[in-house]
Every structure is written in structure tokens, then in C-alpha cells.
Amino acid sequence: MDTMAYxxxxxxxxICLGGALWAVTRRSLVRAFAGLVTSLLGVAGLYFLLAxxxxxxxxxxxxxxxxxxxxxxxxxxxxxxxxxxxxxxxxKKKRCLAVLAGxxxxxxxxxxxxKYSLVTNNTPPQVSMEDLGRALLGPYGLVFELxxxxxxxxxxxxxxxxxxxxx
Amino acid sequence: MNLFxxxxxxxxxxxxxxxxxxxxxxxxIGMLIGxxxxxxxxxxxxxxxxxxxxxxxxxxxxxxxxxxGLAAAEATLVLxxxxxx
Numbered sequence: 520m521d522t523m524a525y526x527x528x529x530x531x532x533x534i535c536l537g538g539a540l541w542a543v544t545r546r547s548l549v550r551a552f553a554g555l556v557t558s559l560l561g562v563a564g565l566y567f568l569l570a571x572x573x574x575x576x577x578x579x580x581x582x583x584x585x586x587x588x589x590x591x592x593x594x595x596x597x598x599x600x601x602x603x604x605x606x607x608x609x610x611k612k613k614r615c616l617a618v619l620a621g622x623x624x625x626x627x628x629x630x631x632x633x634k635y636s637l638v639t640n641n642t643p644p645q646v647s648m649e650d651l652g653r654a655l656l657g658p659y660g661l662v663f664e665l666x667x668x669x670x671x672x673x674x675x676x677x678x679x680x681x682x683x684x685x686x
Numbered sequence: 687m688n689l690f691x692x693x694x695x696x697x698x699x700x701x702x703x704x705x706x707x708x709x710x711x712x713x714x715i716g717m718l719i720g721x722x723x724x725x726x727x728x729x730x731x732x733x734x735x736x737x738x739x740x741x742x743x744x745x746x747x748x749x750x751x752x753x754x755g756l757a758a759a760e761a762t763l764v765l766x767x768x769x770x771x
Contacts (some may be wrong), residue, residue, distance in 0.1 A: 528692070536699050539723050543707030548715055551707075555719050558700070562726050565696065569737045574747050579730075581754045586722065586761045593715050593765045608711060617709040625702035632694045639690040643737035646744055654744045662748070666755045673759035677766035 527568055534561030548594050556587050570643040573651060693734040700727030714771075718764050725757045 538561055541554030559582045566575035655663050700723050708720030729750040736746020 529687075532696050532757050535696055536703070538701050542719055542723060543703050543710070546720075548713065551716065551719055555722060559726060562700075562730055565693070565730060566733060569693070569727045569733055570749055571733055571737060574729075574733055577751060577754060581758055582722075582726070586758055589761045589765050590718060590760075592717060592721070593718075593768045597715070597768055614710065617706050617736060620709050621702040621704075621706035624705065628701075629695060629698050632691055632698075633687075636688075637690065637739050639688055639712070639738045641689050641738070642751055644743045650744055651747060654748060657744075659694040659748055662752060666752055670755060670759050673762045677762045680766035680770045683770060 524568065527564070531561050531564035531568060534558070535565065538562075552587070552594060555590070556583055559583050559587065564610050570645055573646075574676055690734060690738045693738070694731060697727040697731035697734065700724065700730065714764060714768055718761065721760070722757060725753060731755045 535558055538554045538556070538558030542551045542558060543554075545551045545554060559578065563575045563578040563583070566572070566578055702729060704720045704723030704725075706720070707723065708717045711717050732746050732749050732753070735741055736743045736749075741770060
């Protein structure tokens with residue numbers, strides 16, 4: 520059973536990082552979008568593997584269902600899919616700098632994680648959905664209200680900007 | 687190398703790739719894709735820490751939910767800005 524878990528972990532890791540790599544290296548934005556969706560699904564699989572099925576489902580529902588569709592709308596509306604053929608010349612120096620900028624923070628954090636290891640257990644606890652709901656409405660109620668306000672502000676701002684364009 | 691470190695390394699890989707993509711793209715939507723990758727790495731890291739260490743599992747899962755909500759709000763605004771521009 521343990522080896523099965525490791526095999527699943529490797530599978531989801533490949534989906535995750537492979538999709539992310541595909542998303543950042545493709546020139547066409549539509550292809551990059553496909554890589555992003557693959558990567559998001561891989562992360563959802565890792566959530567299931569961590570015994571957090573609710574978060575995994577929310578990942579599929581919110582990210583793959585809503586955010587990805589929004590991004591695709593943006594790509595299609597701005598016509599970026601058609602203009603993607605034009606080659607934007609990225610110089611080698613810029614590419615090297617971007618690799619460094621991605622690599623340095625990640626490697627520092629990786630060093631910190633491997634050096635100062637925490638007390639870990641390999642069997643994640645099960646948190647029921649009921650507990651999550653009670654926590655969200657009990658001790659973390661203020662956070663719940665705040666995220667509602669943020670979402671409302673974002674929605675109202677988006678509608679406002681949409682009207683501005685129509686005029 | 688235990689399971690915790692392996693999960694964290696996956697999350698860090700997503701962070702690095704997202705940063706790389708965000709810096710290299712020139713369009714706003716391409717940068718948004720990089721930001722989403724980074725936010726996913728953050729969520730994965732939070733859930734891993736909550737589930738595999740003695741930290742409160744509830745709090746970690748709720749934190750990841752909030753990160754997802756913020757990502758949705760951010761994607762909405764970026765879509766509106768892209769349309770206006």
C-alpha cells in the first residue's frame with residue numbers, strides 16, 4: 520500500500536511540474552493555458568493524496584472550473600491566441616536572468632526546509648467537512664466575512680470596468 | 687528524505703516555475719498564468735504543512751480555501767483590466 524502511495528505521488532508530481540513547465544515555456548498562450556489546467560489538476564490529485572478531499576474538490580471547482588475559464592475568456596477576448604504567432608524575441612540574457620530569479624528563491628527555501636526539519640508524521644489526519652464549516656462560522660468567522668468583502672469588491676470593480684469600456 | 691520535504695519541494699518547484707514564467711512573459715495574461723502557478727504552490731505548501739506536521743489541520747485547509755478565493759478575485763480583476771485595455 521505504501522508503494523502505491525509513492526507511485527501516485529510520483530505520477531501527480533510529474534503532472535504538476537510537467538504541466539507547469541509546459542505552461543511557462545510555450546509561446547502560444549492557449550497551449551500555456553492547457554499546461555496550467557494540467558498542473559492545477561495535478562495539484563488537486565496531491566490534495567487527495569494528502570487526505571484533504573474537500574480541498575481537492577474545491578481546487579477542481581474553483582481553479583479548473585472558474586479561474587481557468589476566466590483566463591481562457593481573457594485569452595480569447597483579447598485575441599491573444601491569434602497574435603501568438605508573432606515571435607517575441609527574448610534575449611538570452613533576459614532568459615538567464617528569469618531562470619536565476621526563479622531558481623534562487625526556490626533553492627534558498629529548499630535549503631531551509633531540508634536543513635531545519637520539522638517533526639512530521641506520515642499519516643495525515645482526517646478533517647471532516649463539518650469541522651471545516653464549524654470552524655469557518657465559529658472561530659474564523661471574521662476571515663470568512665473579510666473574504667466575502669474582497670470577492671464582492673473584486674466583482675463590483677470588474678463590473679464597473681466593464682461598463683467603462685462600453686461607454 | 688521524508689514525505690513532508692518531498693511535497694514541499696514540489697510546491698517550491700511550482701513557485702520557481704511560476705516566477706520564471708511571470709518574468710519572461712510580456713502579456714498580462716501570460717503573467718497571470720505564472721501568478722496562478724505560484725499561488726497553487728503556496729496552497730500546496732500550506733496544506734502539506736497542516737496535514738503532515740502537528741499544526742492544526744483545520745486552519746491549514748481553511749487557509750488554502752482563502753488563497754483560492756483571493757486567486758479567483760484576482761483573476762476576475764485581471765480579466766476586467768485586460769478587457770478595458
